[in-house]
Amino acid sequence: MAKSSTYDLVVVGAGVFGSWTAWHLARHKQKVLVLDAYGAAHARASSGGETRIIRMSYAADEIYTRWSHRSLVQWKALAASSGQPLFQQTGVLWMEGEDIGRLKQSQRTLERCGIAHQSMDNATLSERYPQVNFDGVTRGLLEPDSGVLLARRGVQTVIEEAKKKGVEFRIAQISMPKGSGPLAKISTSEGEAISADQFVFACGPWLGKVFPEMLGQRIFPTRQEVFFFGSPPGDVRFAPPALPTWLFNNDEVYGMPDIEFRGLKMARDTHGERVDPDTQSRIPSAEGAEWARNYVARRFPALKAAPITESRVCQYENTSTGDFLIDRHPEIPNVWLAGGGSGHGFKHGPAFGEYLAAQLLGEQKAETRFSLASKATQQNRTVH
Ligand SMILES: Cc1cc2nc3c(=O)[nH]c(=O)nc-3n(C[C@H](O)[C@H](O)[C@H](O)COP(=O)(O)OP(=O)(O)OC[C@H]3O[C@@H](n4cnc5c(N)ncnc54)[C@H](O)[C@@H]3O)c2cc1C
Secondary structure, three states: OOOEEEEEEEEEOOOHHHHHHHHHHHHOOOOEEEEEOOOOOOOOOOOOOOEEEEOOOOOOOHHHHHHHHHHHHHHHHHHHHHOOOOEEOOOEEEEEOOOOHHHHHHHHHHHHHOOOOEEEEHHHHHHHOOOOOOOOOOEEEEEOOOEEEEHHHHHHHHHHHHHHOOOEEEEOOEOOOOOOOOOOEEEEOOOOEEEEEEEEEOOHHHHHHHOHHHHOOOOEEEEEEEEEEOOOOOOOOOOOOOOOEEEEOOOOEEEEOOOOOOOEEEEEOOOOOEOOOOOOOOOOOHHHHHHHHHHHHHHOHHHOOOOEEEEEEEEEEEOOOOOOEEEEOOOOOOEEEEEOOOOOOHHHHHHHHHHHHHHHOOOOOOOHHHOHHHOOOOOOOOOO
């Protein structure tokens, strides 16, 4: 006879959003099962890999500044309770070219939210960070308290801590059954039936595959390549505290100093081609590597001949604007859609999970920016 089990909530997807949602639900004494097709923050997940930036500047988008600030507190608490170095306070430096409008907006938001920051002109930047070429940069904004999260280790730690609170975790693939009206149960690929009061699909770049008609054209998974460059032997200018995490807005390029001796990380924030997260090639392109080499040589002249020590191919799971998707399924009231991290979601995992848990338990008003209705089928990015 096929096995069957019953829960208050089932969360499908153990990326950063699903795992923090489960963690918060467990805090509310809910009986929770987390399922993932491959494992927590696995190599193909958007939450996989070594590191992610946590920064507070979002121009005038105060909601994300506040969520990031709130999330950092929870990431730090998790680091303290688990004894893992999940947050590294490198500082985050934003740089702008001629038009410093967004930087000024960020500065005003940070001031309103009481977040420490320091604005610097080109001469000050060049004096403080002589290992960087600031050509074309008019101003920089440093967030001294921000930094880097350890991504894969962070998500796996959230799952471990959630398990201590009673959450169950299993590897299994789920297909969304057809039909409308409340969902009584889902079935795993192994044929096990799982009943629950509510179901959360936190499937990241897979959301369009799980709900092809509704989300196939509303979640845009794009290929993103990441490179790590090795410093010359004995050279600590590209590691913290000498170099902060950095974002050159005009160039749409970001990176971070050498964390855990893996090398200086850099990546382009421009969206790559549309990809399938199950099957896309994880081997970086020759053009991508060449572009990265040239860029690093220009911005960090001492790394002109630096070797690429590691690389990684991941995918963003963009919504039309970059705003998250956190909403009830329009036809199946006990099914929730959760994702749309859009290349900036990782840091927000704790606040996302806290918000979604409150929604699931009927304790908080919904934010319209996260609604399904606000997600279009054409990309028009406004959140950066
Ligand atoms: C290269 C890169 C750099 C980034 N940099 C930053 C950064 O610096 N700062 C930042 O804040 N954010 C950053 N992001 C964005 C951030 O990492 C993502 O927005 C976030 O990790 C998305 O998490 P998720 O939980 O939605 O998705 P995922 O981590 O992909 O998790 C979804 C999970 O659902 C599972 N799943 C899917 N379908 C099924 C199914 N049918 N059955 C069972 N399981 C299923 C998958 O196996 C997967 O594990 C970056 C992303 C990339 C790719």
